[in-house]
Amino acid sequence: MSFQQCLTCKENVRYSTKLTSIFFGYRPITCKACGTVHEVDERYRFLFSLYTVMIPVILVYIITAIFSIESRLVQVLLVLLLASGSVFYAGTRISYYKSKVQPTKKRSRNEV
Numbered sequence: 001m002s003f004q005q006c007l008t009c010k011e012n013v014r015y016s017t018k019l020t021s022i023f024f025g026y027r028p029i030t031c032k033a034c035g036t037v038h039e040v041d042e043r044y045r046f047l048f049s050l051y052t053v054m055i056p057v058i059l060v061y062i063i064t065a066i067f068s069i070e071s072r073l074v075q076v077l078l079v080l081l082l083a084s085g086s087v088f089y090a091g092t093r094i095s096y097y098k099s100k101v102q103p104t105k106k107r108s109r110n111e112v
């Protein structure tokens with residue numbers, strides 16, 4: 001199940017918020033409504049570094065071999081294109097959990 005809403009108050013978490021988090025190195029997401037901090041699931045970090053680095057590089061390697069593209073610039077651009085595509089995909093699949101370190105002002109007792 002992908003992360004769609006705050007785990008405490010069910011406030012919707014926007015897709016763009018998740019993308020921003022991913023772009024800034026999986027920055028924790030803080031719920032605007034209740035202030036609960038959510039962190040990226042470690043397994044997803046690994047999985048998405050695979051998606052955003054390994055797979056684009058391998059694909060471009062294959063594509064440039066097939067079409068015999070010699071230009072280094074085109075290769076780099078293709079990698080960037082695929083990598084950013086992967087980030088958008090990651091945004092739909094990424095999962096967060098409630099951080100153990102919450103802002104101190106109110107520690108919620110209703111954790112599951």
Ligand SMILES: [Zn+2]
Pocket residue numbers: 006007008009010011031032033034035036
């Ligand atoms: Zn919330």
